[in-house]
Amino acid sequence: MEYTGAEIILECLKEQGVDTIFGYPGGAVIPLYDALVSYEEDFFHVLTCHEQGAVHAADGFARSTGKPGVCFATSGPGATNTVTGIATAYMDSVPLVVFTGQVPQSLLGRDSFQEIDITAVTFPITKYNYLVKRVEDLPQIIREAFDIATSGRRGPVLIDIPKDIFTTKMDYIMAGVFKHEEKPAMPDKNLLLEAVKAIDESVRPVIYAGGGVVHGDGEKELFHLATKASIPVANTLMALGAFPMSNPLSLGLVGMHGHKKTNLAVTKSDLIIAIGARFSDRVIGSKDKFAPKAKIIHIDIDSSEIGKNKEVHFPLEGCVKDILKYLTEKVLQKDSRQWLKEIEALEDKNPYTSEDFTPENILAAAQKILGKNTIIVTEVGQHQMWAAQYCKVDDPRRFLTSGGLGTMGYGLGASMGAQVGNPDKRVLHVAGDGSFRMNCNELATVSKYKLPITTLLFNNNSLGMVRQWQGLFQDERYSQTTLTDDVDYMKLVEAYGLKGKQAETMEQLEEALKAAAASTDKATIIECKIDKDIGVFPIVPPGMPIDNMLLE
């Protein structure tokens, strides 16, 4: 049967099981949006306010559901507006397929209206990208794109389509999902057995779990290995929830803002088992002083990550899930009570529990009132680190944050995607005033689609994290980090038809959270006014060893 290029795209998306698209129309994609009218029953299209919001939403959808996120944008500025979102997904290995329109082929290379070479722009931030030159190539390219985005180390793929391709007709045959079945080979057996021996002989082992555990669906296998061999688990920002934080073996966040006992445990460790983690500078600080006494096992599906930032003794390249399963079968059952006791003693005991209006108490109240099943989505800055330190996350895909790129403005869009993909769950959007201002235009989308997101807006009238660095490392020379209080967030929120509440005490906050929890079709923005001098601690000065923490 004959279809236009635009119809073929939509047929291929159906083939891939896609039912949700985030996007924004424009000149070059008019034929695609025209075809979409006939596919209304097949796709839920979320019209955002800006293409950046659309990509972040597709990203939040993908991270929270495990399915690839799909996004449409037009040529030129529409395409360049997707760049930050694509780079965010690339750095955190999130599977996206982004379709951009392009000027007709007859106008390519002539600096035509809204022409940009988006494939060249996105070479370094996509796992792969395509400029479609023949309509006949479309089905294969789309099938390949989904396969690339969702296999191996996940990542975004961009398909740039000239306008004339959308309208050209061809015979299309449905082909089903193309997925290469090849499983990555297991590492050499001798190396695996050496790693098993190292685990068995270790007295102070620590698992350092990264986002690859979640992307590789290896949470259960991680749990089995950690519990069988009694190994404490430290996690990166990307792996919050990969191991239940309520488990006594959980050490929580490691690195620049890691917990004191976690950073010290890693430093004292004699064996680090890095799983789907990339030894980022924000985690390891000074690379030579990270776990200086430890042998290192590194399990990763991406060969280019192994040995990239830190020398490794046991490089185990392959599927995280399969390797963990193998190791779990072979390692001895152990009891490391002594080591765990030693770690516990590393944390300062603070018998004073305050009921003050602090970030820790605010986040605890939000989790308590909204429920354990809530998906937490953050922006980037101090509030992000408070959320990472204080939120108790027991399940994977429940804590979404821009870890690698650190994209301020990520959170609201990603919250929309998470809520659309998980209508049965609550979404808690944790924001700072700096990040919130970046993409708060998306409140119109939140309002339009009646998404009952709860935003906790930590308002300290400043760009808190940068201000904190200026205070600590620039001799308190505060430069351009004060935002003043010239925005009335309650009026702003009202203008979008949403509910706004202000809280300056725990009582006010709890009341606002209860009202938010009761709302099923309207977002609530709760502005929490906090002091600009509240910092994120511990903090490791950049480039320093992670046991060199400033605690206050």
Place this chain on the structure above:
Amino acid sequence: MEKTLVAKVNNEIDVLMRVSGIIRRKGFDMKSIHMEEDTGNLANLRIMLSYQDKCVDQLMNQIRKYNDVYELRCEM
């Protein structure tokens, strides 16, 4: 010692941009680059890297990940 990367790639300019882009990003300098059409839709790509006291293994691992690179080896 100078090292030459030899790859079998898709016969398209995109792959040249991708590979040269990652070489640049990883901080290597190139002495020469040559891409020539081979059979089918393939091409031979030869890149001579300037002498640098750097390990090319990481770079090669990165290049191997590209979908349009089929074979890659390093010649001394």
